Amino acid sequence: MDEIFPVIVILEDDAGLRRAIERLLKLSGFSARAFGSAEEPDLLACATLAACLVLDVQLPGNSGPAFYLSVPPPRPPVVFITAFDGPATRNRLASVGPHVLINKPFLGKDLLAAVNAALRRQP
Secondary structure: OOOOOOEEEEEOOOHHHHHHHHHHHHHOOOEEEEEOOOOOOOHHHHHHHOOEEEEEOOOOOOOHHHHHHHOOOOOOOEEEEEOOOOHHHHHHHHOOOOOEEEEOOOOHHHHHHHHHHHHHOOO
16 A cells, blocks of 8 residues: 655755755655745645645745745645744744744754644644
8 A cells, every 4th residue: 555645845946955855855754846936837736735835935036925825725834944034034924824934054853843843733
């Protein structure tokens, strides 16, 4: 019988970091789909069905928080990642609802802990 792994959707514009996150999640027992832009055609459909999202806050075009709010409710839990943490970022994220925020650069174990914390919050 085939095992079903929770699908984590990654939205990160830096190709190297995107691949590293995807590889880390897969090695940790998750199924992962990675996207480089909020405008990619399959992203919204994948995000709607995902167990958790890992979204970069600062993206060219549609930002991670704006994309998250475009996902129809009930939205999956989310981990936001950013290299620009500060009051402006935290105020921006306050309106999106429950989330986990981690700062770049981060350790793999910290990302996994954040994803697991977000998954525990799932309704």
